[in-house]
Amino acid sequence: MQHKTIVLVGQPNAGKSTLFNVLSDIKSSTSNFAGTTVAIKQSLINVNFDTYKIIDLPGLYSLNPNDPAEEVTVNFLLNHHVDLIINVVDSTLLSRSIELSIELIELGIPMVIALNMQDEASRYGVRIYNQKLKDILKIPVIPTIALFGKGVKDLIDTCDHVITRGYSKPEFLKFTLHVENSINVIQEDLKETQIPNNIDSRFYAIKLIENPQIAFKSLKSFDRKKSELATQQIQIEHNTDGFEVIAYERHHHAMKITHLVSELKKKKAQPFAEKLDSVLLHPLWGYFFLLLFFIVYFIVIFQVGTFISGLIEPAMQTLPHYYEPLKLISPFLWYTLDGLFQGIAGSIGIVLPYFLPLLILTSLFEDTGYMSRIAFLLDGLFHRIGLHGKSVAPFIMGFGCTVPALYATRIIENERDRLITGVLINFIPCSARLTVIFAISSAFTGPIWTAFIFFFVLLIIAINGKILSYFFTKPTGLILEIPNLKLPSLRTTFKKTQFKVKEFLKVAVPYLILGSIVLGWFEYFGASKILNSFFSPLVTNVLGLPEQLGSTLIFGFLRKELIIVMASQAMGVKSFSQLGLTTAQALVFTIFVILYIPCISTFAVFWKEFGAKTVVLTTIFSITMATLCGLFFKIILNF
Amino acid sequence: MCLSDAPCNISLKILKINSEMVTRKKLLSMGIRPDDSLIKIFEMNWGGVIVQNLTTNSTKVALSKSLANDIIVDYAA
Ligand SMILES: Nc1nc2c(ncn2[C@@H]2O[C@H](COP(=O)(O)OP(=O)(O)OP(=O)(O)O)[C@@H](O)[C@H]2O)c(=O)[nH]1
Ligand SMILES: [Mg+2]
Numbered sequence: 001m002q003h004k005t006i007v008l009v010g011q012p013n014a015g016k017s018t019l020f021n022v023l024s025d026i027k028s029s030t031s032n033f034a035g036t037t038v039a040i041k042q043s044l045i046n047v048n049f050d051t052y053k054i055i056d057l058p059g060l061y062s063l064n065p066n067d068p069a070e071e072v073t074v075n076f077l078l079n080h081h082v083d084l085i086i087n088v089v090d091s092t093l094l095s096r097s098i099e100l101s102i103e104l105i106e107l108g109i110p111m112v113i114a115l116n117m118q119d120e121a122s123r124y125g126v127r128i129y130n131q132k133l134k135d136i137l138k139i140p141v142i143p144t145i146a147l148f149g150k151g152v153k154d155l156i157d158t159c160d161h162v163i164t165r166g167y168s169k170p171e172f173l174k175f176t177l178h179v180e181n182s183i184n185v186i187q188e189d190l191k192e193t194q195i196p197n198n199i200d201s202r203f204y205a206i207k208l209i210e211n212p213q214i215a216f217k218s219l220k221s222f223d224r225k226k227s228e229l230a231t232q233q234i235q236i237e238h239n240t241d242g243f244e245v246i247a248y249e250r251h252h253h254a255m256k257i258t259h260l261v262s263e264l265k266k267k268k269a270q271p272f273a274e275k276l277d278s279v280l281l282h283p284l285w286g287y288f289f290l291l292l293f294f295i296v297y298f299i300v301i302f303q304v305g306t307f308i309s310g311l312i313e314p315a316m317q318t319l320p321h322y323y324e325p326l327k328l329i330s331p332f333l334w335y336t337l338d339g340l341f342q343g344i345a346g347s348i349g350i351v352l353p354y355f356l357p358l359l360i361l362t363s364l365f366e367d368t369g370y371m372s373r374i375a376f377l378l379d380g381l382f383h384r385i386g387l388h389g390k391s392v393a394p395f396i397m398g399f400g401c402t403v404p405a406l407y408a409t410r411i412i413e414n415e416r417d418r419l420i421t422g423v424l425i426n427f428i429p430c431s432a433r434l435t436v437i438f439a440i441s442s443a444f445t446g447p448i449w450t451a452f453i454f455f456f457v458l459l460i461i462a463i464n465g466k467i468l469s470y471f472f473t474k475p476t477g478l479i480l481e482i483p484n485l486k487l488p489s490l491r492t493t494f495k496k497t498q499f500k501v502k503e504f505l506k507v508a509v510p511y512l513i514l515g516s517i518v519l520g521w522f523e524y525f526g527a528s529k530i531l532n533s534f535f536s537p538l539v540t541n542v543l544g545l546p547e548q549l550g551s552t553l554i555f556g557f558l559r560k561e562l563i564i565v566m567a568s569q570a571m572g573v574k575s576f577s578q579l580g581l582t583t584a585q586a587l588v589f590t591i592f593v594i595l596y597i598p599c600i601s602t603f604a605v606f607w608k609e610f611g612a613k614t615v616v617l618t619t620i621f622s623i624t625m626a627t628l629c630g631l632f633f634k635i636i637l638n639f
Numbered sequence: 640m641c642l643s644d645a646p647c648n649i650s651l652k653i654l655k656i657n658s659e660m661v662t663r664k665k666l667l668s669m670g671i672r673p674d675d676s677l678i679k680i681f682e683m684n685w686g687g688v689i690v691q692n693l694t695t696n697s698t699k700v701a702l703s704k705s706l707a708n709d710i711i712v713d714y715a716a
Contacts, residue, residue: 061668066661095695096670247667255695264696281681281689376701380685388703389687413665477703479665482689484698 003044003053004163005081009073009104010088011097012059013483015116017041018146019088020056023156027499028056029404030492031366033393034481035059035411038069040076047160058410061096063103064211064243068418069410077107078218081197084163085111086155091121091128091143092484094262098254099247105137105170108200110162113141114155119148120484125265133261138171147489172202175249178237182209182230189226193219209234209242273485280373280485290377293370295451297361301434302450305354306442312353316345317575332524338569339520343513346565350576351512354435355504356497362400363496367488371396372480379478385462386469389478391421398428402602405430406609416472420465422610423618426598427461427625429454432560436593439564443577444586453587457594460629508559515555515562519569522551528570543588543630544638546571546581553596560599584637588630595626642702642710643686645679650693650715652676658709666706670697676715 008016012034020028024043029036041056060070063077077085087104089097104111115128134141140158144151174180186205195201196218207215208227216224231242238245279285320341326334365371371393379389390412398405405425412418429437441450522528528551532539535550548570556563568576581589597619598606607615645651653673656663671677675694682688686704691697702710 061665064664064668066665066668093695093697096697099668243664244667247672251672258695278681283681283683372701376687376689377683379687379701379703380683383685383703389701413661476662477706478687478701479662479669479703479706480701481669482699482701 003051004083005053005055006084006086006159006163007055007057007076007082008086008088009057009077009100010059010116011061011090011093011100012036012481014059014088014090014093014097015144015146016059016088017056019086019114019116019144019152019155020054022146022149022152023054027496030496031371032369032483032486033366033371034483035069035393035408038407038410039072045156047156050160050164052159052163060100062100062247063207064214067411067413072410074214077109078199078214079196082109084159085109086114086159087111088114088116088146091115091117092124092126094126094128095254095258098257099250101137102173102250102253105139105172106200106203106206108170108172108203109198111139111170112155112158112162113137113139114146114151115141115143116146118143118145118150127263127265129261129263133257136257136260137173147492172200173253175246179209179234179245179249182234185230186227190219190222193222195219206246210246211243276485277373280370281376286373286377290374297365298450298454299447300361301354301357302438302442302447304357305435305438308353308356309349309439309442312349313575313577316349319345320574335520335524336517339517340513342520342569343509343516343565346516346561346576347509347512350439350564351432351435351508351561352501352504354438355431356501358400358431358434359497359500360493363493363500364488367486367492369483369485372482375480376478376482385465386472387417387420387424387465388476389480391417391424394421394425395428398425398430399434400431402426402428402430402598403605406602406605409609414476417476419610419614420468420472422606423468423614423621424461424465426602426606426618426622427457427464427595429457429594430560432599433594435561436564437590439576440581440586440590443579444581445583449583449587453590453594456591456629460595460625464625508561511559512562512565515558516566516569519551519555519566523570538627542627542634543592544634545585545589548572549589553593556593556599557597557603558600560593563593584634587637588633591633592626592630595622595629597622640712642679642688642690642707642712643682643704645712647679647682650676650678651712652715653710653712655711656709657711658706662706662709666710669700670695671700671710677712 008020010016017028017030017037023045026041026043028041037056037058043054045052045054057073057076058069060073063074065071065074085104087101101113130141130143142151142155142158144155183205186208187201190201190204195204204215204219209231234242234245280289323337375389375392378392382388382391394405394408397408402425406422409418409421412421437450437453441447531554532547532550536547539545539550540547552563552566552570555566567579571579573579603615653675655673656666670692675692677690677692680689680691680699686707688707689699689701691699
């Protein structure tokens with residue numbers, strides 16, 4: 001049976017994903033940053049014996065998309081049958097939000113408004129009269145606090161009610177007379193045109209005036225000439241184009257409605273957050289704080305990770321003695337068992353200790369709203385390397401995982417900026433590579449070198465950005481919403497971390513274990529020798545590393561964590577710290593691991609988002625880059 | 640004057656936005672539009688600014704220098 005579809009639509013950062021997470025058991029990522037969701041997430045939910053499909057969509061400011069993420073939402077709304085829209089509204093931004101609500105109503109799809117962030121609204125002294133808003137827009141209005149799950153039951157019951165009762169279409173707000181006349185004329189022309197899904201012809205009539213390209217995409221059979229006359233009429237009367245006329249009218253409607261239904265009781269002030277902002281965004285102190293922030297961030301991860309893995313490692317070293325006798329009795333079994341053990345030991349003992357603090361800190365950080373501030377601070381710097389501040393968020397996400405970071409480039413409006421960002425993201429050390437950095441530097445080189453490596457990688461990125469941007473025209477400017485600062489919620493952090501750890505155990509660990517077992521078999525059958533000697537010209541001659549590390553680099557394509565999980569197994573030692581690398585070797589190895597081709601998942605997503613040619617070129621580019629940098633370090637450090 | 644030249648923390652009125660169409664649309668949909676009043680809160684040495692629309696009481700918006708140059712403002716009455 002086809003389930004009825006409910007979609008969450010609203011402006012960026014309104015709380016759609018938070019609401020979605022309360023409603024479903026699938027987790028959509030949330031953060032205090034406009035543009036967190038960039039792809040569709042869906043889940044089935046049960047409400048009073050009915051099952052609905054609920055869909056979380058990327059946020060958008062209006063149904064005239066400016067970037068690929070917004071396009072996802074508009075395309076979804078126009079190309080699918082939607083039974084109900086939940087328009088999630090940030091109550092503290094009523095006026096701007098209602099502009100979108102008015103536009104959504106034009107679609108003619110049944111709609112319910114969730115007035116979210118009630119807690120924030122009352123903190124800012126904004127009071128909204130729900131009933132009045134409901135009376136004006138003629139659609140149900142439900143106050144919610146998605147973060148605490150408040151009002152959500154009421155909201156979903158209302159949705160169920162609206163859908164099962166067969167709800168009439170929302171009532172359209174009227175524009176000024178001559179605009180209305182033009183709309184009517186076009187609507188008349190649209191009568192013979194097949195309009196897909198349950199969208200009202202009025203929506204397309206308005207879009208033909210406002211943004212004809214969008215309308216033409218859906219109305220394939222419509223004769224474009226028909227709407228031209230009416231559109232020109234408007235342009236002549238207003239002396240500007242249709243887009244601005246319509247935007248202006250919606251804006252005025254929204255302002256009038258906001259004025260009628262809301263009241264600002266106290267002066268909008270949140271002294272502490274404002275005071276903090278004056279430091280965080282200060283032309284001088286802002287950068288100082290940013291640097292401090294990054295240093296503390298990585299020191300905490302390094303220290304906590306080293307501490308935890310220090311607790312676990314001794315046990316991991318003694319356990320293999322128990323199955324040691326097996327080596328003589330049944331070597332195959334021993335290799336299998338050792339692979340299994342090393343896989344588990346590596347995942348739990350080396351990877352997780354660094355991954356966990358990274359997750360917790362990132363989650364805390366995401367909720368504060370500092371991300372957009374960093375984007376702004378670095379905008380000037382990024383212009384120098386041919387990008388702008390919008391690329392900062394995907395870059396920072398890249399420290400977690402390259403895959404979502406690549407998706408996040410969808411918030412970048414300009415294709416050129418998006419491409420350069422996408423290519424450069426591959427050089428940002430993701431959590432897997434960070435683990436490699438931290439584990440190796442903790443065992444062989446010490447924290448100073450970690451900082452040095454970071455600095456070096458950033459330099460490489462900057463240089464490459466500069467080079468890449470030579471091939472393209474100059475970047476466009478940054479336009480980014482700076483949401484209010486918020487205290488991160490511990491509950492959200494706990495839940496997010498728990499979810500990510502579960503995902504790591506479910507998705508990554510099996511890979512790591514399986515990879516280690518396969519490596520065990522390779523060694524048993526002597527295949528790794530062949531592999532190693534094949535790559536030894538690169539690994540040994542060029543980079544000056546032990547030959548055995550060659551096979552780990554190959555397996556690293558599956559997941560970069562495999563490199564350290566497997567390293568001790570490949571070198572035939574009991575624990576990671578016994579690898580016996582010199583400082584120079586450790587550094588060359590780390591640099592190479594950071595820069596050489598991304599893992600297989602990145603490869604796939606990169607392909608999907610940017611096309612085969614870009615992937616192949618980037619891969620060749622990154623291996624070359626990694627080799628050159630490795631070689632460079634070998635030569636320098638061996639002097 | 641353009642937004643880059645305007646002083647901080649004073650109520651300004653947007654007269655005109657000279658950017659190309661795509662950018663103007665984006666600014667419009669984020670609530671930066673002619674006739675509204677806004678205030679410039681921060682300005683960086685490299686020319687980036689943070690503004691807030693006072694008419695709609697919206698969130699703060701960060702703009703690159705190139706954009707700040709394209710937005711023409713005047714002191715609000
Ligand atoms: N105080 C408060 N915070 C909320 C509420 N709902 C969501 N948030 C927070 O607001 C931020 C944005 O929430 P998201 O759910 O990511 O917003 P979104 O609408 O999905 O945003 P995009 O995906 O960027 O369009 C997060 O930091 C949430 O924790 C609420 O009712 N009250
Ligand atoms: Mg979202």
